[in-house]
Amino acid sequence: MKNILEAKDLKTIRGGSLLVDVPDLGIFEGETLSIIGPNGAGKTTLLQALSFLMKPSAGEILFRGQAVGAEQRVLEYRRRLAMVFQEPLLFDTTVFGNVASGLKIRGIGGAEVRRIVEAQLERFGIASLRDRSAKTLSGGEAQRASLARAFAISPEILFLDEPFAALDPPTREAIVTDLEKVLAETKTTTVMATHDRNEALRLSNRIAVMEGGRIAQIDRPAVVLNQPVDEFVASFVGTETILEGQVRDVNETAMIVGVNESEIEVVGSAKPDERVVLCIRPENVTLTVADGNGKPSAQNVFRGRILRIIPLGCFHKVEIACGFALVAYITTQALEDLALREGVEVAAAFKATAIHVIRKSGLCACSEKPLRKLHKPG
Amino acid sequence: MDIILEGIRQAFILLVTFDSEVLGITWFSLKVSGTATLISLLIGMSIGTVVALTQFPGRRFVVSLINTGMALPPVVVGLFVTIFLWRNGPLGFLEILYTPTAMILAQAVIATPIVMGISLASMQQLPKKLRLQILALGATRLQMVRILIREARLPLLAAVMAGFGGVISEVGASIMVGGNIKGYTRVLTTATVMETSRGNFDIAIALGIILLFFAYLINLVLTTVQQRERPR
Numbered sequence: 001m002k003n004i005l006e007a008k009d010l011k012t013i014r015g016g017s018l019l020v021d022v023p024d025l026g027i028f029e030g031e032t033l034s035i036i037g038p039n040g041a042g043k044t045t046l047l048q049a050l051s052f053l054m055k056p057s058a059g060e061i062l063f064r065g066q067a068v069g070a071e072q073r074v075l076e077y078r079r080r081l082a083m084v085f086q087e088p089l090l091f092d093t094t095v096f097g098n099v100a101s102g103l104k105i106r107g108i109g110g111a112e113v114r115r116i117v118e119a120q121l122e123r124f125g126i127a128s129l130r131d132r133s134a135k136t137l138s139g140g141e142a143q144r145a146s147l148a149r150a151f152a153i154s155p156e157i158l159f160l161d162e163p164f165a166a167l168d169p170p171t172r173e174a175i176v177t178d179l180e181k182v183l184a185e186t187k188t189t190t191v192m193a194t195h196d197r198n199e200a201l202r203l204s205n206r207i208a209v210m211e212g213g214r215i216a217q218i219d220r221p222a223v224v225l226n227q228p229v230d231e232f233v234a235s236f237v238g239t240e241t242i243l244e245g246q247v248r249d250v251n252e253t254a255m256i257v258g259v260n261e262s263e264i265e266v267v268g269s270a271k272p273d274e275r276v277v278l279c280i281r282p283e284n285v286t287l288t289v290a291d292g293n294g295k296p297s298a299q300n301v302f303r304g305r306i307l308r309i310i311p312l313g314c315f316h317k318v319e320i321a322c323g324f325a326l327v328a329y330i331t332t333q334a335l336e337d338l339a340l341r342e343g344v345e346v347a348a349a350f351k352a353t354a355i356h357v358i359r360k361s362g363l364c365a366c367s368e369k370p371l372r373k374l375h376k377p378g
Numbered sequence: 379m380d381i382i383l384e385g386i387r388q389a390f391i392l393l394v395t396f397d398s399e400v401l402g403i404t405w406f407s408l409k410v411s412g413t414a415t416l417i418s419l420l421i422g423m424s425i426g427t428v429v430a431l432t433q434f435p436g437r438r439f440v441v442s443l444i445n446t447g448m449a450l451p452p453v454v455v456g457l458f459v460t461i462f463l464w465r466n467g468p469l470g471f472l473e474i475l476y477t478p479t480a481m482i483l484a485q486a487v488i489a490t491p492i493v494m495g496i497s498l499a500s501m502q503q504l505p506k507k508l509r510l511q512i513l514a515l516g517a518t519r520l521q522m523v524r525i526l527i528r529e530a531r532l533p534l535l536a537a538v539m540a541g542f543g544g545v546i547s548e549v550g551a552s553i554m555v556g557g558n559i560k561g562y563t564r565v566l567t568t569a570t571v572m573e574t575s576r577g578n579f580d581i582a583i584a585l586g587i588i589l590l591f592f593a594y595l596i597n598l599v600l601t602t603v604q605q606r607e608r609p610r
């Protein structure tokens with residue numbers, strides 16, 4: 001795929017601390033890339049460096065192969081991108097005036113502005129608010145206006161900085177649905193910073209996980225989710241059970257990893273005695289009250305006691321002590337059917353193939369071919 | 379009590395009959411203070427905007443200096459402008475002491491820091507990210523400043539009103555550099571001082587009512603601005 005934007009040895013240093021350190025990042029034409037990570041990971045700073053709103057301290061940014069940097073180039077580059085922030089940041093004028101503002105700045109006037117603005121208002125479902133003053137809008141309406149303003153200039157690359165973080169769930173859902181549709185229609189290259197992994201999973205072709213100013217992993221959503229490169233990425237994408245262990249035995253189909261006093265059967269590759277980290281996603285753990293006889297092949301079954309049950313809306317998070325701490329997600333229905341309570345003895349099962357192995361050497365030991373671009377810290 | 383009621387009655391007669399002297403003084407006051415405000419607007423707003431939008435060493439000191447200037451006592455300004463314009467002072471060759479020009483000069487010196495300080499504050503109270511948003515929309519620096527001024531237009535109007543309110547009601551500098559010469563440098567405040575000392579309370583009250591009216595107008599605008607919400 002062709003890169004529309006490329007960052008090389010990008011560094012942003014502010015007040016003596018290194019906020020962003022990205023040796024190599026390519027953004028494909030037409031893709032939606034989400035940058036996820038906790039607060040302070042450098043998502044916003046990276047976005048502002050990529051859009052040249054904040055001059056990077058070092059490194060190069062290439063837009064369609066040409067370096068952005070000289071004053072004239074920066075303006076030209078900025079006129080080909082658009083940015084939407086968490087706050088709508090609308091101007092003190094009508095909705096129409098706001099959506100038209102990017103065009104006016106480019107010296108476009110008259111009938112063309114009207115045609116474009118009205119199409120955008122229609123697209124984001126705010127045509128009826130055309131002549132309303134921006135300060136009378138609700139949060140959702142204002143963010144729609146802000147998106148319409150961004151799309152009005154037909155940007156070649158769109159930056160979204162936590163665009164939905166301040167919205168309530170139903171409003172957010174409605175806007176995300178609309179944005180999804182618009183992105184599919186326009187195929188606008190989009191880079192979105194968010195701390196909401198579900199939003200990222202839904203909208204993106206690729207996900208970059210940031211930690212401490214660095215990109216820990218960048219890959220397709222399914223890969224990031226199921227084959228995280230390290231414990232940090234694993235925990236950030238929702239892997240609840242992360243166990244440190246040591247390989248005790250390796251045979252042709254699987255290996256045995258010792259975790260505390262327990263032995264877990266894992267499909268993967270590592271050398272005997274190697275230290276590894278096992279990642280088990282909670283949705284891959286099943287619970288039964290019966291004892292673990294009739295053990296199927298490549299299945300780990302552990303008896304343990306339920307420590308805690310935490311309701312999470314449509315399912316429950318169950319923490320089990322079975323020689324090590326294991327977390328399972330089960331539906332409310334299953335919880336009731338099995339009459340699970342805290343303190344109850346259960347058997348927890350997970351397949352040997354459902355475990356992702358992180359080798360402490362930093363190399364991936366998963367069964368699939370390693371196609372990820374790695375940015376290891378240090 | 380009688381003296382007040384009679385004064386107010388006489389004052390209303392002067393006002394509704396458009397007494398030529400009262401009218402003349404009012405018109406002249408508006409001219410002097412209006413011109414001074416205009417000058418302060420040009421200087422104060424541009425410097426205030428620059429200070430608000432740039433970072434430089436010693437910026438905090440400059441800001442504190444501007445804020446101190448907002449509380450500059452008119453008498454002190456009057457004193458220094460007089461010294462400068464005195465026959466053998468640095469600007470004595472201009473020979474403008476005791477002329478309307480000197481009054482405009484003194485009032486502009488009083489109003490400029492007020493306009494500058496409020497402009498600075500109103501540009502700074504715009505969300506910081508708004509500048510990034512404007513740049514991201516492809517604006518040049520000049521376009522950005524224009525848009526920011528437009529966004530801060532109401533608080534900037536407050537700056538103008540505060541500057542005007544400050545100079546139309548000051549008396550110290552006007553009397554020192556203008557001299558309260560009848561039909562030449564006499565303004566509402568200096569006339570009020572003089573008529574009061576003479577015991578002509580009717581005229582003094584009439585002039586006072588006009589001043590109060592201006593004060594009301596100015597505060598009406600300021601209150602409207604303060605009560606207004608910013609868009610999200």
